[in-house]
Amino acid sequence: MTLPAVSTRNDYLFTTEAISAWGLLRLREQLEDGLPLTPRPYQTLAERVGLTEQEVMSAISQWQQQGLIKRLGLVVKHRTLGYQANAMVVWNVPDHRVCELGKALAAVPFVTLCYQRPRRLPDWPYNLFCMIHGVTRERVLQQLASLIEDHQLQETTHAVLFSSKAYLQRGGRYVSHC
Amino acid sequence: MILDATDRQLINLYQRELPVCERPYEEMSRQLGIGEEDVIERLQSLQEQQVLSRVGPVFEHSKAGASLLAAVAAPDDQIDLVAAQINCAPGVNHNYAREHTYNLWFVMTAADEDTLQERLDELEHQLALPMLRLPMIEGYHIDLSFDIDWEALP
Numbered sequence: 001m002t003l004p005a006v007s008t009r010n011d012y013l014f015t016t017e018a019i020s021a022w023g024l025l026r027l028r029e030q031l032e033d034g035l036p037l038t039p040r041p042y043q044t045l046a047e048r049v050g051l052t053e054q055e056v057m058s059a060i061s062q063w064q065q066q067g068l069i070k071r072l073g074l075v076v077k078h079r080t081l082g083y084q085a086n087a088m089v090v091w092n093v094p095d096h097r098v099c100e101l102g103k104a105l106a107a108v109p110f111v112t113l114c115y116q117r118p119r120r121l122p123d124w125p126y127n128l129f130c131m132i133h134g135v136t137r138e139r140v141l142q143q144l145a146s147l148i149e150d151h152q153l154q155e156t157t158h159a160v161l162f163s164s165k166a167y168l169q170r171g172g173r174y175v176s177h178c
Numbered sequence: 179m180i181l182d183a184t185d186r187q188l189i190n191l192y193q194r195e196l197p198v199c200e201r202p203y204e205e206m207s208r209q210l211g212i213g214e215e216d217v218i219e220r221l222q223s224l225q226e227q228q229v230l231s232r233v234g235p236v237f238e239h240s241k242a243g244a245s246l247l248a249a250v251a252a253p254d255d256q257i258d259l260v261a262a263q264i265n266c267a268p269g270v271n272h273n274y275a276r277e278h279t280y281n282l283w284f285v286m287t288a289a290d291e292d293t294l295q296e297r298l299d300e301l302e303h304q305l306a307l308p309m310l311r312l313p314m315i316e317g318y319h320i321d322l323s324f325d326i327d328w329e330a331l332p
Contacts, residue, residue: 034232037218037225040200057198060235064198068242069235071194071323074221078322080179080228082331088276088283099316106319114319117247117312124280124310130319135330161276161283167261168273170231172287174243 023051024059029175031060034075078133079166085134089144090126092119092157098128104151105130110143126159137162179229179331184210185220186328189229193323196233236321239314244294245287249280249310257281260305267301269294280310 026049036044042060043053051059063069079086093101098116105128106114113131134140140162148154181189187210197205203221204214224230239245252260257275264273264284273284286301288294302309314320 031235032237034234035196035202037203037221037233039203039214039218041202042198042200053200057200061198063235066241067238070238070321072198072235073192073194073196073323074189074224074233075231075236076189076193076323076326077228077231081181081326082179102316102318111319112322112324114317115314116316116318117314120310120312124312131322133322133324135327135332139330159278161278161280163274163276163283165261165275166273167275167282168265168270168284170271171234172237172239172242172245172271172285173269174237174239174245174287174289 020051023049023055025175027051027056027059032171032173032176034171075171077169079169082135083133085137085140086163087132087134087140087144088161088163089130089132089147090159090161091128091130091153092125093128095127101151102128105147108147108150110134111147125157179227181224181229184212185224185229186326188217188220188224189326236323239287243287243289244291245285245314246294246298247283247285247312247314248298249276249283249312250305250307251279252282252305252307254281260307263305264301267304268297 027045030045030048035041038044040053042056046053046056060069064072102114102116105111110132111130112133115129116127117129119125119127132140132143134143144160191209192206196202199205201214203217207214207217210217221230221233225232250260261273261275261282264270264282267286269286269288270284271287273282275281276283286294286297288297298309298311
């Protein structure tokens with residue numbers, strides 16, 4: 001069979017050599033919409049993409065082991081549940097401290113995401129991002145105050161960007177045409 | 179949004195490690211002490227109520243392809259319109275209004291870096307607004323599957 005042209009980036013698609021590469025690509029595309037809610041979801045996927053149920057399950061397990069799939073489970077829309085106060089807090093941290101501080105903030109229980117991104121001067125001086133998902137704005141601001149206190153961030157320039165509206169929230173589309 | 183104890187337990191137990199076996203919902207139903215059909219109906223209903231965006235894998239963005247956080251400063255009276263244009267752009271999967279001069283924040287994904295940059299260029303041109311492009315340099319905590327604090331919810 002002729003394999004579709006791929007970039008080196010997608011090499012891991014073909015580690016299960018016996019399985020049709022095209023079927024695997026279609027499987028990834030299908031998975032971007034989530035698992036079907038049928039009694040045998042992997043069988044349903046298999047029928048859609050032309051693989052066997054066993055092949056689908058072993059591909060998914062392999063992708064989990066390789067870290068391509070970082071988790072398999074229920075993806076929650078926190079805002080619907082009542083987490084209405086979601087703050088993206090951004091900091092301008094000296095470059096030599098960003099890693100240490102990033103790890104420290106990531107370990108704080110109420111910090112739900114934390115990463116380093118580039119500054120874009122002059123408009124955007126911030127290089128460390130963390131997210132706090134909370135129920136009320138007051139509570140989130142209290143948590144932020146404790147964060148500043150605990151990590152001696154009083155002198156660190158920061159901004160708090162509460163989200164006021166979600167226009168779109170869905171899974172990433174890497175394979176699907178969208 | 180008030181969920182019953184079983185729905186809460188379903189969410190508590192299965193934000194990660196959903197079983198990979200022939201009948202995963204049946205295995206989950208045994209954990210929860212309810213029927214397989216009940217698990218499926220609950221998942222359907224939670225998706226319809228927008229409590230869940232989906233049941234399924236979250237791909238690691240650095241291995242799955244290219245992805246980038248971007249922001250634009252939309253004029254306040256046009257924010258809904260600009261947001262709608264962003265939502266229509268290929269590969270956009272998150273789009274939020276935030277309280278800042280840069281008031282629209284979105285994530286775009288693509289199969290590879292070149293495609294991503296082309297799409298961003300095209301969107302930037304279409305919006306006629308300067309765009310902040312903020313790729314992730316290092317992730318310290320990038321998994322949004324935290325334990326829900328049910329008691330704190332309204």
